[in-house]
Amino acid sequence: MLLDLNLGFVILKSASMIQLFAKPVAEKIQKEVKQRVSRFKLNYGRLPKISVILVGDDTASRIYTQRKGELSSLLGMDHETISFPMDVNPELVRDRVRNLNDDPKIDGILIQRPLPKTFREEEVLYWISPDKDVDAFHPVHAGELLLGLPTFRPCTPAGVMELLSFYKISVSGRLVCVIGRSSIVGKPMAALLLQSDATVIQCHSKTQNLKELTRQASILVVAAGRPGLIDASYVQPGATVIDVGIHRTQDGRLTGDVRFDEVAQIASAMTPVPGGVGPMTLSILMQNTILAAERRENKNSSLLISAE
Amino acid sequence: MLLDLNLGFVILKSASMIQLFAKPVAEKIQKEVKQRVSRFKLNYGRLPKISVILVGDDTASRIYTQRKGELSSLLGMDHETISFPMDVNPELVRDRVRNLNDDPKIDGILIQRPLPKTFREEEVLYWISPDKDVDAFHPVHAGELLLGLPTFRPCTPAGVMELLSFYKISVSGRLVCVIGRSSIVGKPMAALLLQSDATVIQCHSKTQNLKELTRQASILVVAAGRPGLIDASYVQPGATVIDVGIHRTQDGRLTGDVRFDEVAQIASAMTPVPGGVGPMTLSILMQNTILAAERRENKNSSLLISAE
Numbered sequence: 049m050l051l052d053l054n055l056g057f058v059i060l061k062s063a064s065m066i067q068l069f070a071k072p073v074a075e076k077i078q079k080e081v082k083q084r085v086s087r088f089k090l091n092y093g094r095l096p097k098i099s100v101i102l103v104g105d106d107t108a109s110r111i112y113t114q115r116k117g118e119l120s121s122l123l124g125m126d127h128e129t130i131s132f133p134m135d136v137n138p139e140l141v142r143d144r145v146r147n148l149n150d151d152p153k154i155d156g157i158l159i160q161r162p163l164p165k166t167f168r169e170e171e172v173l174y175w176i177s178p179d180k181d182v183d184a185f186h187p188v189h190a191g192e193l194l195l196g197l198p199t200f201r202p203c204t205p206a207g208v209m210e211l212l213s214f215y216k217i218s219v220s221g222r223l224v225c226v227i228g229r230s231s232i233v234g235k236p237m238a239a240l241l242l243q244s245d246a247t248v249i250q251c252h253s254k255t256q257n258l259k260e261l262t263r264q265a266s267i268l269v270v271a272a273g274r275p276g277l278i279d280a281s282y283v284q285p286g287a288t289v290i291d292v293g294i295h296r297t298q299d300g301r302l303t304g305d306v307r308f309d310e311v312a313q314i315a316s317a318m319t320p321v322p323g324g325v326g327p328m329t330l331s332i333l334m335q336n337t338i339l340a341a342e343r344r345e346n347k348n349s350s351l352l353i354s355a356e
Numbered sequence: 357m358l359l360d361l362n363l364g365f366v367i368l369k370s371a372s373m374i375q376l377f378a379k380p381v382a383e384k385i386q387k388e389v390k391q392r393v394s395r396f397k398l399n400y401g402r403l404p405k406i407s408v409i410l411v412g413d414d415t416a417s418r419i420y421t422q423r424k425g426e427l428s429s430l431l432g433m434d435h436e437t438i439s440f441p442m443d444v445n446p447e448l449v450r451d452r453v454r455n456l457n458d459d460p461k462i463d464g465i466l467i468q469r470p471l472p473k474t475f476r477e478e479e480v481l482y483w484i485s486p487d488k489d490v491d492a493f494h495p496v497h498a499g500e501l502l503l504g505l506p507t508f509r510p511c512t513p514a515g516v517m518e519l520l521s522f523y524k525i526s527v528s529g530r531l532v533c534v535i536g537r538s539s540i541v542g543k544p545m546a547a548l549l550l551q552s553d554a555t556v557i558q559c560h561s562k563t564q565n566l567k568e569l570t571r572q573a574s575i576l577v578v579a580a581g582r583p584g585l586i587d588a589s590y591v592q593p594g595a596t597v598i599d600v601g602i603h604r605t606q607d608g609r610l611t612g613d614v615r616f617d618e619v620a621q622i623a624s625a626m627t628p629v630p631g632g633v634g635p636m637t638l639s640i641l642m643q644n645t646i647l648a649a650e651r652r653e654n655k656n657s658s659l660l661i662s663a664e
Contacts, residue, residue, distance in 0.1 A: 191499030
């Protein structure tokens with residue numbers, strides 16, 4: 049159908065499509081975090097500090113961990129990476145996390161995923177004390193999010209909300225379709241959107257007639273983890289499309305769950321991959337870390353971010 | 357439109373509509389709970405015990421509390437009701453709950469709602485220790501539910517799932533519309549349905565074009581708290597309609613969020629009000645109480661009900 053459009057129309061649509069780049073949004077958040085870190089240092093005479101647990105030697109995990117450290121430094125925070133070999137006894141890591149929970153110098157702790165198969169994820173989720181759980185993976189945080197209580201927001205879904213807000217794309221009262229139901233993206237994403245008064249359709253691998261549903265949505269958030277799943281036939285003309293997927297193609301390029309070039313012809317706004325959702329995650333992690341530090345120093349901190 | 361149908365057709369449709377009565381489902385669950393209570397008594401030489409906190413003298417609350425006590429007794433469990441006057445200092449109630457948390461003879465605790473305005477709900481949610489929180493109102497339970505981890509299931513949404521399962525109405529892969537987003541029904545309902553592989557549309561007061569969405573659903577769960585909100589024009593012919601609402605009319609009858617007589621003409625299955633969802637809630641509460649007792653006595657209990 050799209051192939052039938054005349055060239056003039058295609059160019060017109062392309063020109064009017066807004067790319068939702070993370071850069072200005074991430075910079076805004078990081079600038080604000082940096083100011084809060086300075087104030088924190090003045091008020092409490094120490095730096096906020098994050099501890100990252102890294103198990104094994106997965107290359108991607110090592111790169112992510114390194115980036116977390118670099119950005120922490122850039123924003124004036126202290127950080128450490130605690131590495132364990134692939135074959136470490138999980139109990140040893142658990143004990144180390146407990147020590148960090150009790151360590152007054154540590155404000156945020158995170159355990160880099162994926163973990164070796166010897167770790168039981170449903171137990172690891174409870175290891176980090178909620179007040180230091182800057183990834184917001186602890187079930188109590190998922191529950192607070194669902195119930196609309198003050199809490200840490202999970203990084204990637206919160207990043208999507210910040211992107212939408214920065215580019216003034218309102219979700220209230222609008223039909224939003226979320227594809228995916230992972231614990232890290234799909235489920236908390238739907239909860240955050242609902243909190244902001246969106247009407248949410250949550251789709252997943254068992255959904256029948258996916259296209260019929262996605263085509264009704266004014267905003268489509270794709271976190272399916274399947275490269276190129278969404279082509280233009282899934283998208284309502286004029287919709288906003290958020291692509292949470294990131295995959296490396298055989299020829300080394302990065303690509304998302306959405307076929308960018310094709311969908312760009314009919315969407316009104318769209319995140320690029322890379323440079324869209326990806327960089328938001330790390331910025332929210334930094335925001336959660338300074339928030340954790342502030343909350344620990346001042347239990348009545350008015351800086352608490354609510355899930356609303 | 358419905359009024360135009362000829363009488364024969366109306367009778368045919370009415371006759372084929374299945375009413376989803378709670379009675380056989382509740383009896384089945386209660387029978388199973390009773391057996392587990394007997395076994396528990398044999399194994400541990402004591403009765404499972406539930407404590408209900410009642411603040412003020414709201415008539416409905418008193419009736420509900422009484423019913424909880426009666427059913428506990430009927431199923432062989434011990435119970436107590438701890439009453440406080442309307443103007444009690446919330447801290448006094450909190451301290452009493454803490455004592456119950458520490459009391460080894462108490463397996464389940466619940467705080468009857470509504471509470472006086474002097475109580476801050478967002479604090480009360482955390483009072484009951486999760487292992488005794490048989491209403492599953494603690495945020496950690498909401499999170500476990502959302503993430504699909506083993507947990508206590510919130511009573512009303514779990515009751516709806518049991519009804520659907522008993523009457524062999526499959527939700528997997530089907531489009532289910534939930535109207536309402538309360539912490540007690542709408543949100544956990546959507547989470548449970550998603551866990552069972554439904555594609556879920558969550559609607560609420562800010563939803564636009566509600567009718568367009570509800571008419572697409574094979575199963576409609578109405579928990580809007582608005583008497584008579586849903587007439588036949590909201591319902592897809594042949595759909596299953598679950599009515600969580602319960603209201604008393606001016607002439608003293610009980611009625612739901614759904615206009616029963618009208619919707620009964622086109623739905624294939626429907627819960628009556630009263631006698632549909634209502635009685636399920638109390639049965640699940642009893643199930644959660646024996647589960648809490650079993651878990652406390654045997655941390656590795658294989659009887660743990662998962663959110664799946």
